[in-house]
Amino acid sequence: MGKVLVTGAGGFIGSHLAEELVRQGEDVRAFIRYNSRDQRGFLEDLSQEIQSQIELIVGDLKDPDCVGKVVKGCHKIFHLGALIAIPYSYVHPFDFIQTNVIGTAHLLNACLDLETLDKIIHTSTSEVYGTAQYIPIDEKHPLQAQSPYAASKIAADKLAESYYLSFGLPIATIRPFNTFGPRQSLRAIIPTIISQAIDGKRIRLGNTKPRRDFLFVKDTVQGFVQVGRCEEAVGKVINIGAGIDISIEELVKKILAQMKKKMEIEVEVEDQRIRPAKSEVMQLLSDTRLAKELFGWMPRYTFEDGLKETIEWYQKNLSRFRVGSYPL
16 A cells, blocks of 8 residues: 655654554655754654664755655655644744744645645644633634644644645545644643652743643544544544543642642643743643544543553653753
């Protein structure tokens, strides 16, 4: 059938997806951003057996010639390559436009004449919804760009939609809510809390009132795989989430209880971690009925089970991270 391409394969979700695709017998090509240190991101966490079965290509989504070469011979493309850090998008918004919007345009354009292509699975984000105007949030919910990151992803989503409607490209858009699990950056809220709680007596956070819908990464990956197999998903946007929301304040208590940490650990709110007032998304809660109707997807992990596996991973690997700093 040809190669299965994963862009952004060195990232958190991308590395888990590439690993699962290899386990399922796919011929995987991983595309990661070039760096002179020959670092392959979280692909380096995969077993040598899995890594040996992945064709690795380095380059940049912003280079159309490079992207054109990467897609050749691929019959399925999982497009996860993107800049995703919301705080960094306030500092350098144009970088997000170049990577997330123009980079996506390069990928879509390169696929127009790709005779081997069966499907593109484009990755969106629940951040495109902004603060929930009604709950649960279904795929018809209005889009609202409350950060430059969200704006860049809305633009990328609409580009994908336009290439489906204008050129007939077989594109399905998956819209994950807040994924968590091993290998995630410490800028994400769950690793932030876990990492500070392992050795510290204080947890520094931003706004603790927003509510989020957290889904374990292995369930998210299964969502990707099932969207990739579902012909009826083409032309559609599909939410993937747990369907349960929790405040950051409640999240801290759950994590500390799971870690058997004394609850008197001090939670300190730092101004630098707080989004601009109009940019803060106060609630995200997914409606995943469409995913269930199209291909029977449902989460297999409880939040507690996913959290247990996540905590164990950071307890073993925390030395790889810079704990306490605020990564953009």
